[in-house]
Amino acid sequence: MKNILTGLLLFLIIVITGFLLLNTADTPKTTEALLTKYQEKRVTKADHSGFAQLNKKFNSPQEVTRECITCHNKRDEQVMNSSHWNWEREEYVPGKGIVYLGKKNAINNFCIAVGESELSCDKCHIGFEPAGTQRKFTDAENIDCLVCHDNSGTYSKGANMGGLPDPKLDLSEVAKSVGRPGRDNCGSCHFFGGGGNNVKHGDLEKSMLAPGSDIDVHMGTDKADMSCVDCHKTTDHKMAGKMYTLSSMNTDRSYCEDCHTSSPHENTVINEHSLKVACQTCHIPVYAKENYTKVFWDWSTAGKLKNGKPYIEEDSAGNDTYMSIKGSFIWKKNLEPEYIWFNGTATHYVSGEEIKDTTRPLVLNRLYGSYDDPDAKIVPVKIHRAKQPFDPVNRYLIQPKLFAQSIGEGALWKDFNWKEAAAKGMEYVNLPFSGEVSFLNTEMYLPVNHMVSKKEDALKCTDCHTRDNGRLAKLTGFYLPGRDYSGVVETAGAGLITLTLLGVLGHLGMRIYSSRKNRNAKV
Numbered sequence: 186m187k188n189i190l191t192g193l194l195l196f197l198i199i200v201i202t203g204f205l206l207l208n209t210a211d212t213p214k215t216t217e218a219l220l221t222k223y224q225e226k227r228v229t230k231a232d233h234s235g236f237a238q239l240n241k242k243f244n245s246p247q248e249v250t251r252e253c254i255t256c257h258n259k260r261d262e263q264v265m266n267s268s269h270w271n272w273e274r275e276e277y278v279p280g281k282g283i284v285y286l287g288k289k290n291a292i293n294n295f296c297i298a299v300g301e302s303e304l305s306c307d308k309c310h311i312g313f314e315p316a317g318t319q320r321k322f323t324d325a326e327n328i329d330c331l332v333c334h335d336n337s338g339t340y341s342k343g344a345n346m347g348g349l350p351d352p353k354l355d356l357s358e359v360a361k362s363v364g365r366p367g368r369d370n371c372g373s374c375h376f377f378g379g380g381g382n383n384v385k386h387g388d389l390e391k392s393m394l395a396p397g398s399d400i401d402v403h404m405g406t407d408k409a410d411m412s413c414v415d416c417h418k419t420t421d422h423k424m425a426g427k428m429y430t431l432s433s434m435n436t437d438r439s440y441c442e443d444c445h446t447s448s449p450h451e452n453t454v455i456n457e458h459s460l461k462v463a464c465q466t467c468h469i470p471v472y473a474k475e476n477y478t479k480v481f482w483d484w485s486t487a488g489k490l491k492n493g494k495p496y497i498e499e500d501s502a503g504n505d506t507y508m509s510i511k512g513s514f515i516w517k518k519n520l521e522p523e524y525i526w527f528n529g530t531a532t533h534y535v536s537g538e539e540i541k542d543t544t545r546p547l548v549l550n551r552l553y554g555s556y557d558d559p560d561a562k563i564v565p566v567k568i569h570r571a572k573q574p575f576d577p578v579n580r581y582l583i584q585p586k587l588f589a590q591s592i593g594e595g596a597l598w599k600d601f602n603w604k605e606a607a608a609k610g611m612e613y614v615n616l617p618f619s620g621e622v623s624f625l626n627t628e629m630y631l632p633v634n635h636m637v638s639k640k641e642d643a644l645k646c647t648d649c650h651t652r653d654n655g656r657l658a659k660l661t662g663f664y665l666p667g668r669d670y671s672g673v674v675e676t677a678g679a680g681l682i683t684l685t686l687l688g689v690l691g692h693l694g695m696r697i698y699s700s701r702k703n704r705n706a707k708v
Contacts, residue, residue: 219444223409229336229364236361243356246313246349247326252360254325261325263422269311271322272299276433279532279553284433290536290614291431292582294549294571294629295379295482296511298536301613302588302596307348309374314347330363333370337362341373345590368394368404371413380511384479387520387567388635392475400474401636416443429632430550435529435560441465463562465634466524467644472567472636477504477516482571485624487512488601495601510587510598512572522565522633524660526554537616539580546570546626547582556663563660565633573627574607578619582627586610 233239238252254261268274273287288306292298299306307313312327329348331340340359343351350356376382376390383390398405403416416439417426426439441464448456458467472478487510490496495509504516534549554561574583586609589596597606603622611618649656650667657665664671 219409223403223411223415226410227365233363234361239357239360241357243360246329246331246356249356249360250326250328250330253330254328260422261328264311264328265322265325267422267424269422269424270328272310274432276533278433278535279530281532281535284533284535286433286533286535287431292534292536292549292573292584293379293430294569294573294627295385295479296587297484297573297582298584298610298614300584300610301586304345304347304590305588308342308344308346309378310348313349331356331359332373333366334363335359335370336364336367338369345588365412366414367412379479381479381505383473383476385569386631386635387478388469388472388633390473390476390478393635396475398639402639403637404635429531429552430629431533433531433533438529461556461562463527463564465565465632465637466563468637468640469522469565469633469635470638470642470644470648471519471521472565472633473518473520474636477502477518478520478567479514480517480520480567480569481513481515482511482569483513484574485512485572487597488603490601509601520567521656523568524563524657525552525566525630526556526558526561526660527552527564527566527632528554528558528561534582536584536614537581540575540582540625541580543575543580543625546628549627549629552630552632563657567631567633569629569631571627571629572624574603575623575625576607576611576619577621577623579617581616582625583607583618583622584610584614584616586613 238255243249250261264270268287271287272289273285276284276286278284278286288299290298296302296306311329311332312322313329314324314327329350331350332342337359340354341351343349372389372391372394375386376393377384378389379385392400393404395406396404398408403409403411414424417424418439419425423437425437427437442459445464447459450456486507489507489509496507497505497509498507500506500516502516502518505511505514506516507513530553532551532553534547540547552566574585575581576583585603585606586594586596587598587606589599592599594600595602595605595609597603600606604620607622608618608620644656647655647667650665652668652670655665655668657668
């Protein structure tokens, strides 16, 4: 018998040891290891200041690019196959099939569309060529290598110059200072999307150039001091990570788990949440921490003048609340995200698509997902709301001509006439215009992925598992313990508690009765 028990004990020890080993096989990298890895900064392998090809006067930015691709051969082909260059990618959009979607043709909730405003919008294109030329997307010499690789901190695009650099720049000095892209390279466009700092994203803005870890634990200069490309890794000039204002497919995404694994916590219960809850949901409790972000844009009020001239109104924080060229705005700061189910796929409003229901806001990029979807998780989003120009006869959104160099060209920002701007813009995109301009409520969903807070500031259990104003109060379709009430569950629970108490009391009574009976028997 003793040998049998010893054998069983040894068997249990082996089973338990094996179970523990299997569960620790995917041990997450510790925070300390990750900090050490990213605090060791890469050094540029080649000192470009010593290259004779770059130690000369450049008369055009195309001359710089010509020298770049002489050594970095084939890199131009990689760039020209990227969505950064083409401003579009092949996407499968549910219900629409294969669509070539991007800045070229998409309608957004901010400056609406590129359209005929290329001279202005091309400031955020990784190329240069005045608008309207046929070589813009086909000539390798129009690739702007410096906008992504300048490490001097001096490079900048010129205003309204179709992506050309500021003519005052010494291109030779910039070319001799190239290296791995830094935050300021990426941020020169992505921090200012929508026409100003933090207008669009809410979690990407100029405070991220040199933030403290209270703003973002990854990019905090007092912690990991990471750069954008540490997460958005590049293969053949194609970057991991997507922005679902334009993307539709669940591919080429950048995940927290790439570094932290799917089990980063010591607490198993918290790790189990990752099956249905994205890391960002708990670890980004607020965004727009440092500067305000735009949450509402009303184009219908644009065009007002004072004494025949455009004007601007500001709030006490210095944010524009009205601009004659753009309309009215609402800004907010230290915002709690809204939450949705998201599986990595989306649909998009396509230019010229008929809008059948105008009684509800038109969602320009509906993100798909539900509780029953095995690929979906709860994610935090910024929902930007707007009023956009709409053709009530043709029943689609209008892409107005916004920018022009001079008065009299029909651009809204110069002539302040909606019908003229609509006619010019729709002619440019080859869509009929009825001559009528109305306005329609629209929404755009922007997943919140940056401004990750310190672990001490992550959401607590009761932020969601509560009946009073919980974070997930508006997210329905599933049972959330602590938030939801079920009469059956409550009644069954109360019944079990009652039966348990009765059982305890009954057992206690029986013990007392038995004790007294035994005592009396002895007497």
